[in-house]
Amino acid sequence: MDGFFVFAIDWGFIFDQSVKQAVDINAIVYALAAIGLNVHFGYAGLLNFGQVGFVAMGAYGMGLGITYWQTNPAIAVLIGIIFSVVFALILGLPTLRLRADYLAIVTIAAAEIVRLMARSTALRDITQGAEGLNEFIGPFRDLNPFSPGAEYGFGPFVWSGNRFYTIVIGWTLIALFLLLVWQLMRSPWGRVVKAIREDEDAARALGKSAYWYKLQALILGGVIGGFGGMVMALGNATVQPDFFVAPLTFFFWLVLILGGVGRVWSPVVGAIIFWALITFIQNLGRQLVADGLIPTSIMDTTQVDQIRFWIVGAALALLMVFRPQGIFGSREEMALDAH
């Protein structure tokens, strides 16, 4: 029976798939969104439960730019940034003077409003409803230095030229934003932002405008999330409203907490682990079911896709029990909150 077990499961395939997904477009999108969340929550203490709204703004801004104004990709990206900034201003201007919970309430609603507006019939002429934007990828593909027909990568980890193009762009963006966050958070600017996280009134009493810095942090994290949306749009060659459902925000949070809040690297490591784990469980489950090791009376292949989230949820619960600070977080800092 043991021998059969070893033979039936293709561990090599599962491993390859897991590694591949850990660096693929989904992981990149999650990493970028979580880097933004880390700026919001990890450094500035802003409770943003609508990060997916920023992702949507970036994606739609870029997509609409090409679709309607036939503009060049650089300007389309700029429009994606502007959309994210405007969204941050709409959320932040009225709420950041109030207590932290108000932002949390507004963000969770605003992100849903963005999605529902994008798929509404009233805006159908612009956003093309549930079908979304599908005509914008051309100008980006024209700039692709890789040959779309060829495969890139090494060993078992190969992608088509178009996909590899997006992955290279994505990881370049991640590197740039990590560098940006690292530099900012060691500067006096970062000190003010962290001080506001610790105690807003203390920062104000020392001459720092808490409102202005919170707004800056909200914009910065939102724009980084917006770039996540742009990578998503490039990778899928489409922008559809139902990509941007509310649970996605909570996966971004999961990724951030998994890595450890308030550490530069943690969102990226969190995203890698999250996608590797999800893929591993999914592929293992599918094989177990296909090989009859798990009888279909218990679970079939489609159910594996749901079960994987149960297992990830359980794993996260265990992490919170045994390592509440996440992978990179500092237990010492965590303990200070108890005071």
Place this chain on the structure above:
Amino acid sequence: MPTDLSQLERTPGVAKPDPILVVDNMRKRFGGIVAVDVDHLEIQRGVITALIGPNGAGKTTFFNVLTGFDKPDEGSTVFDGDVINKVRPDVLAKRGMVRTFQLTKALTKLAVIENMKLGAKHQRGEKFLRALLSPMWRPQERSIEERGDALLARFKMDHMRDEYAGSLSGGQRKLLEMSRSLMTDPTLVMLDEPMAGVNPALKQSLLDHVRGLKDEGISVVFVEHDMDVVQGISDWVVVMAEGAIIAEGPPESIAENKQVIDAYLGAHHDTPLDLDAELEGAHGEEEE
């Protein structure tokens, strides 16, 4: 030569020779309760002024209104010649009025020295774009750090320099908050119950530090409800009760002021009760 206030009239709202802070007709209501009801008050520059009063007298609310953390319903405050009614606390701090809090606000997850550095004004690296280029702010950062270290040494906190502020004791947090406020180069320091919850040994050193501020030419206002603390340290005492200023004067005069005693102990504290009038009367005589 310290300002001599002993010749001033000892009445609420008396004019000072060189006021740094002038309050007029200030009212602050919470629903039906008038928490602050001050007709006129002047705070002298360069001295230590104590603001005392029994619990619930409105001292902290008054303090919050003066420092911009709360908005008055009516009235005006003039700080160093400028009306500051609607000025935000961070702007006030930049203009030289800095405050501390009754419940100390150490920035727990920042190191002690980072707490200090935060206080410095006009930091180039606090602007987003300049923060991106270290050479823009590094030299200034170094000089700020030197100032922070010097202040920490003065407050005998230098051994805690690299610890998280959250790991400090209550008294050390008071010291940190006071020294941090000095990083803003203040002209007026407002201390909200600096001695609250501090052990007696540290209390003495805190008092010395408050005196030290005055020696540097900084004006100090501090809130306190313990009258004994006030005696040794303040040049002038302002007494609040039920939101209003009921007495002003040098500390010696305040302890004997009938209205102040009434405010602290209740207006009828020495009125004999019918049943044991004789006994109470005897006590009353002893107090005289």
